[in-house]
Structure formats: C-alpha cells, structure tokens
Amino acid sequence: MQETPADAPRRLTAAPGDAANRYNPRNMVKEIVFATNNPHKLSEVRRILGDRVKVHSLSEIGCHDEIPETADTLAGNALIKARWVKEKYGYDCFADDTGLMVDALGGAPGVYTARYAGENCTPADNVAKLLDVLRGETDRKARFSTVIALVRREEGEELMEGTVEGEIACEPRGTDGFGYDPIFIPENRGVTFAQMGPDAKNAISHRGRAVAKLAARLLS
Secondary structure, three states, X not given: OOOOHHHHHHHOEOOOEOOOOOOOOOOOOEEEEEOOOOHHHHHHHHHHHOOOEEEEOXXXXXXXOOOOOOOOOHHHHHHHHHHHHHHHHOOOEEEEEEEEEEHXXXXXXXXXXXXXXXXXXXXXXXXXXXXHHOOOOOXXXXXXXXXXXXXXXXXXXXXXXXXXXXXXXXXXXXXXXXXXXXXXXXXXXXXXXXXXXXHHHHHHOHHHHHHHHHHHHHHO
C-alpha cells in the first residue's frame, strides 16, 4: 500500500530511522526532525541533546524545500518551518529562529539577523555590516534570542525561548562558532562566543537555553 505523509512518522528510524516521532516511553532513544540543513545549528543542537534524543535534519527525511520565512517575529518564522515539515512530511518537528537585537539600532537586525547584509549574504558580510553601522557607537549592548517551535501530532504546538545578554565587540575575535559569534560578548564573560569552546558556549547561549527547555519537553 502506498504510504501517505500522515503515515511517515511511523517509519523514521528505518530510513533514516524506524521508531519515529510517536514517542514510545519504552524506547531508550526518542527521535524528532529539526527543520534545518544548517550544519552548524545541527551540530550544536545534537551536542546539547547528546544521546537523549536522536535529531534528524531535513535532508535526512528527503526535504530539500526552500521553506519561506515571511513572518515578522522569531516565533512566527519558527512556526512556519515546523508546521511545513509536519504538514507536508508528517513528522513531528521542531524549528528555531534566532535574532540579534542591538540597543543602539532599536533592536535591529532582529528578525532579519540571518540576512542583515542582503538576501544572499554570508555570515562574514553580516558581521562586517554590523561593525560598520556601529562604528564610533559607545552603546554596544545587545542580546541574542532563540525561539523554538515544537509541533507534534498528539501534543500540538509549543514555543520556548532562550535569551542571553551581552554586547558587540569592536572587531572580530576568536575562530570557533559561526554567524555573529566572533563579535558577540556574553554578559560577564569578557570573551566572544567564538573564543569559547562549544560546551562553554552551549551552557550559557540563547540556543543552549532554548534547547534545554526543548529537551525537558521531549523527555517529560
């Protein structure tokens, strides 16, 4: 019999996994889809969750769609992505959207953080633009916020958020991390995210705090 999208969650672990999203409390490992193909985000989330939850990327479920992010809030964009996977592929899913809010810029780049320097920009382009805009600015206070949308068949939709306060450095420092990590100094740390090891960063970062809430929900 031909499988419909609604049947898909029952076959996640077979290819690429067979026990799927219908979390059986007897199973040692729970599984879910993360609506991303960003290798940095995927690696970070998998490192935080460890062996407690098996996280599948979009490519691992055969999704290569360009999912639109047209909402004007982080929560709205996260919900768009998670709902897309759930509705079109049938899997329980979570998605995130992250924003960098700079006080001197009235909260910008905010929802446009990933494309601050233009639609086809690189992370280096974004960093260069932000440093240029803030050139000579003494108020460099900023915060990172990650909103995770979790969409599951039986539990419905949930939102969870993680935030970290900090400031923008005057120049890039460090080689670890990705995105704005070389210029974001978390509060009371004195070094950028890019100067911290991944475990130290994940312990205090916006995404680390949001994923900790996600883990609590998935494992409850």
